[in-house]
Amino acid sequence: MNLKINLKINLKINQKIRNKMKRIQDFKVKNYRWLNDDNYILTLSTNSNIEKIEPGNFAELKVPDSPDVFLRRPISVLDVDYHTKTLDFYIKAIGKGTRKLGSLDIDSDLNIVYPLGNSFKILNNKKVLIVGGGSGIAPFILLASELIKKGCEVTFLIGARTKNDVFLTDEFSKFGNVLVTTEDGSMGEKGLVTRHSVFKGNFDFDFIYTCGPDPMMKAVAQIADEKNVSCEASLENMMACGIGACLCCVTPTVRGNECVCTEGPVFNSKDLKW
Ligand SMILES: Cc1cc2nc3c(=O)[nH]c(=O)nc-3n(C[C@H](O)[C@H](O)[C@H](O)COP(=O)(O)OP(=O)(O)OC[C@H]3O[C@@H](n4cnc5c(N)ncnc54)[C@H](O)[C@@H]3O)c2cc1C
Ligand code: FES
DSSP: OOHHHHHHHHHHHHHHHHHTTOEEEEEEEEEEEESSSSEEEEEEEOSSOOOOOOTTOEEEEOOTTOTTOOSOEEEEOOEEETTTTEEEEEEEOOSHHHHHHTSOOTTOEEEEEEEESOOOOOOSSOEEEEEEEGGGGTTHHHHHHHHHHTTOEEEEEEEESSGGGOOOHHHHHTTEEEEEEETTSSSSEESOGGGSGGGSSOOOOSEEEEESOHHHHHHHHHHHHHHTOEEEEEOOOOOSSSSSSSOTTEEEETTEEEETTTTOSEEEGGGBOO
């Protein structure tokens, strides 16, 4: 890329980071917990304070020593511990960046920009359903822990292809009932997540949160409409800068095109034109 254009983009990004009080911070790779060959939890630690993270926020992780992975990778914050100064990320290795992030040396440096994006609405004393699929389950630990503090009753509905693709159910069960669907029936009910029996009969949830593949979220949003229940969806559009500078992540909404990285990733499903 032309040096002048590159410099201009970097200046714009630095300005945006300063304006929005985002932080660029070096962490150390503290631990990996592998859930299977392709899915892992990466724990980062720091000696400095950690910025306040809201449920739904994400970080842009720089992929070290990878000249061919130029852009940072957006990953939701799975969990944060302000006392031990650690951040957890649940990562599904699907390409060069996420594979490299899973192969770093313990104690090596990892630079991140965070906290990015908006956050889920936290309700008081409501009965909520949280529907997740794929890497879309990542924001739900922080979300559920905040909802529980506000007196909400939480039910998780996790959809996957097979039982080998179902993760974090032990963690979720600390916060509420966990329902599972698998496409091959190897765990929980058989079929797509939107066919689960929880959507049949007496549906008495006040609110639905969803994150996962777009077709799943669209189907969940449609059910929410039919049941006359509000729904928030967290989008995982492809991103580059993560801070509203490059416009590569826009999604059509009732207000016009909006950057998922700054106006989202969480949207009221009624605002999305998908
Ligand atoms: C706000 C946000 C939060 C996210 N949170 C998480 C998370 O918590 N855990 C996690 O594992 N992943 C998460 N993702 C997705 C993650 O950013 C991508 O999987 C990652 O950037 C892929 O990088 P890569 O270099 O490994 O793959 P690449 O080599 O860049 O791509 C590999 C393949 O994956 C496809 N791909 C790349 N990015 C995406 C994407 N965003 N959605 C769908 N397909 C994609 C590419 O088209 C290609 O086919 C999130 C994405 C966003 C936007
Ligand atoms: S990723 Fe650059 S504007 Fe959203």
